[in-house]
Amino acid sequence: MNWTNEEKQIFCEVADVFEIPEGAYNFRVNGKSVGRKSTENINIEPKTDVSGLDIHIKPGTKNETVHIPVAISVTGLSEAVYNDFHVGKGADVTIIAGCGIYNCGPTDSTHNGIHRFFIEKGAKVRYIERHYGFGGGRGGKILNPVTELYMEDDTEALLEMEQIKGVDSTIRETKAKLGDRAKLVVKERLMTHGRQKAESSYNVILDGVDSTADVVSRAIAQDVSRQNLKLTIVGNNKCRGHSECNAILMDDAKVIATPSLEAANINAELIHEAAIGKIAGDQLTKLMTLGLTKKEAESKIINGFLK
Amino acid sequence: MLKLIDIDFEVKKGRSRLKILDHLSLEILPNTLTVITGPNGSGKSTLAEIVMGIKTPTNGRIILNNIDITDKSITERAKLGIAFSFQQPVKFNGINVYDLLNIANGELISKEEASKLLKSVGLDSEKYLLREVNGKLSGGELKRIEIASILARNAELLIFDEPEAGIDLWSFEDLTRLFRKLKAMKKTLLIISHQERILKLADKIIVLEEGSIKDQGKPADVLAKIKEEKR
Ligand SMILES: Nc1ncnc2c1ncn2[C@@H]1O[C@H](COP(=O)(O)OP(=O)(O)OP(=O)(O)O)[C@@H](O)[C@H]1O
Ligand SMILES: [Mg+2]
Numbered sequence: 148m149n150w151t152n153e154e155k156q157i158f159c160e161v162a163d164v165f166e167i168p169e170g171a172y173n174f175r176v177n178g179k180s181v182g183r184k185s186t187e188n189i190n191i192e193p194k195t196d197v198s199g200l201d202i203h204i205k206p207g208t209k210n211e212t213v214h215i216p217v218a219i220s221v222t223g224l225s226e227a228v229y230n231d232f233h234v235g236k237g238a239d240v241t242i243i244a245g246c247g248i249y250n251c252g253p254t255d256s257t258h259n260g261i262h263r264f265f266i267e268k269g270a271k272v273r274y275i276e277r278h279y280g281f282g283g284g285r286g287g288k289i290l291n292p293v294t295e296l297y298m299e300d301d302t303e304a305l306l307e308m309e310q311i312k313g314v315d316s317t318i319r320e321t322k323a324k325l326g327d328r329a330k331l332v333v334k335e336r337l338m339t340h341g342r343q344k345a346e347s348s349y350n351v352i353l354d355g356v357d358s359t360a361d362v363v364s365r366a367i368a369q370d371v372s373r374q375n376l377k378l379t380i381v382g383n384n385k386c387r388g389h390s391e392c393n394a395i396l397m398d399d400a401k402v403i404a405t406p407s408l409e410a411a412n413i414n415a416e417l418i419h420e421a422a423i424g425k426i427a428g429d430q431l432t433k434l435m436t437l438g439l440t441k442k443e444a445e446s447k448i449i450n451g452f453l454k
Numbered sequence: 455m456l457k458l459i460d461i462d463f464e465v466k467k468g469r470s471r472l473k474i475l476d477h478l479s480l481e482i483l484p485n486t487l488t489v490i491t492g493p494n495g496s497g498k499s500t501l502a503e504i505v506m507g508i509k510t511p512t513n514g515r516i517i518l519n520n521i522d523i524t525d526k527s528i529t530e531r532a533k534l535g536i537a538f539s540f541q542q543p544v545k546f547n548g549i550n551v552y553d554l555l556n557i558a559n560g561e562l563i564s565k566e567e568a569s570k571l572l573k574s575v576g577l578d579s580e581k582y583l584l585r586e587v588n589g590k591l592s593g594g595e596l597k598r599i600e601i602a603s604i605l606a607r608n609a610e611l612l613i614f615d616e617p618e619a620g621i622d623l624w625s626f627e628d629l630t631r632l633f634r635k636l637k638a639m640k641k642t643l644l645i646i647s648h649q650e651r652i653l654k655l656a657d658k659i660i661v662l663e664e665g666s667i668k669d670q671g672k673p674a675d676v677l678a679k680i681k682e683e684k685r
Contacts (some may be wrong), residue, residue, distance in 0.1 A: 184603070195480060320667075365547075430545075433544040435527070435528040436506055436528055436538045436540075437532060437557050437558045437607065438533055438557075438560055439529065439557065440529050448546070450548070451548030451553075452548055
């Protein structure tokens with residue numbers, strides 16, 4: 148595959164890919180698939196009606212990986228991509244998505260990625276999604292991901308989603324519906340700077356008996372950036388839900404965190420924790436006593452917080 | 455090594471001002487072990503924080519090796535060779551013990567070196583090196599890690615604020631041995647403590663009361679006086 152330096156940088160940042168990865172993959176660059184491979188257990192097919200992929204993972208597939216990173220390196224490109232993951236019974240796989248935009252031109256480039264996961268009984272999915280933008284043009288780098296999970300009984304999903312740098316505007320939407328004993332763990336990391344805007348909403352519906360959800364969102368807002376975080380957990384059965392929203396506020400940034408819990412069953416246990424504040428003073432002081440400057444200390448604290 | 459000259463520290467209390475340290479002067483000679491003791495609230499931690507630059511005195515000067523450091527930042531003082539072990543160790547997110555020791559040292563240290571540091575505070579590095587320095591650690595564990603971070607600094611003047619707090623009785627012996635070893639390494643130590651066994655290690659004990667020095671001298675003399683008063 149012939150990648151430009153910017154494209155290489157994107158794939159490196161969003162998917163840790165330096166060369167062709169093992170397992171199934173699809174690389175998308177500027178609206179086109181530039182490399183695709185299916186394996187015996189994992190079949191990747193382009194959709195015929197809209198842009199996107201159908202990814203079928205055979206029942207029982209274990210320890211396999213799917214890479215589907217996306218790069219946009221031109222200005223003025225706007226795309227919507229629909230990827231559906233059908234994860235067969237008892238499978239256990241890692242899916243590495245992520246998108247990076249390099250825009251040094253005058254017009255916005257936008258990627259709207261709509262990912263749906265149909266997770267069949269007993270299957271486990273680890274989903275890693277990183278978003279990244281760079282390039283100094285006037286055009287925005289815009290990423291709007293929608294993630295939907297339909298989790299059957301006894302399934303597990305671990306979502307690690309981060310947006311660390313360079314994305315001017317994002318509207319993130321995550322929805323999940325859980326069956327009996329299904330388990331959802333979400334780790335979201337968001338950092339905004341400059342004039343960036345980020346919105347992230349979660350709607351987790353615990354329908355199944357003994358289903359559990361643990362949604363942890365950590366955010367850092369710097370400069371004059373804005374963030375709006377909405378976390379909703381609905382408990383319709385005997386279930387446990389925990390959500391946590393922790394934000395560090397810097398400079399003149401603004402963060403709105405709206406937790407919401409809806410319980411419709413007497414045995415639903417739902418907890419929400421939320422905290423917004425500046426960098427902890429005692430942490431700064433401690434690191435400065437170890438010889439770091441204030442700036443260095445801040446960056447250590449931020450990096451740790453986003454881990 | 456360190457001179458405090460006429461230090462005042464005041465805080466606002468409603469309309470009036472509350473004096474926490476009152477015309478305090480003292481000198482700490484190089485390669486000595488000084489223990490500051492005194493009742494709760496007498497100003498011991500405040501004094502240490504003023505030396506480290508965490509608090510700014512209302513009045514007075516701080517001299518380190520003939521340099522006036524009164525207006526220097528915490529970072530500058532750290533770089534000039536002062537290290538400070540907090541009374542209440544600080545907890546972090548996403549920073550593990552190894553990271554902290556590396557930050558403290560200023561350079562990347564090997565895992566072996568880090569293990570040695572942990573061993574000297576009685577922690578098994580297998581178990582602790584990659585643990586996050588957060589609230590999941592016990593008070594005593596955090597305190598030991600805090601002390602290890604000071605040892606990693608290679609500073610000249612080491613200040614420990616109640617190092618014994620939270621450390622179990624069984625390990626007390628190790629802690630006193632550690633202080634003796636540091637002294638043998640030509641370090642200058644300033645330890646805040648309520649523990650007789652640590653007071654006994656001192657070349658000089660300073661007794662603070664309501665922000666002033668009430669007494670100072672050799673352990674035998676000072677301890678005798680304290681015991682006399684208690685009677
Ligand atoms: N910012 C502040 N505002 C009000 N009072 C303060 C402030 N800082 C310190 N003090 C007061 O100063 C006094 C000295 O506090 P300090 O922490 O130095 O005591 P200490 O001798 O270390 O006590 P301990 O043995 O309990 O650790 C206390 O009465 C404390 O409440
Ligand atoms: Mg104190």
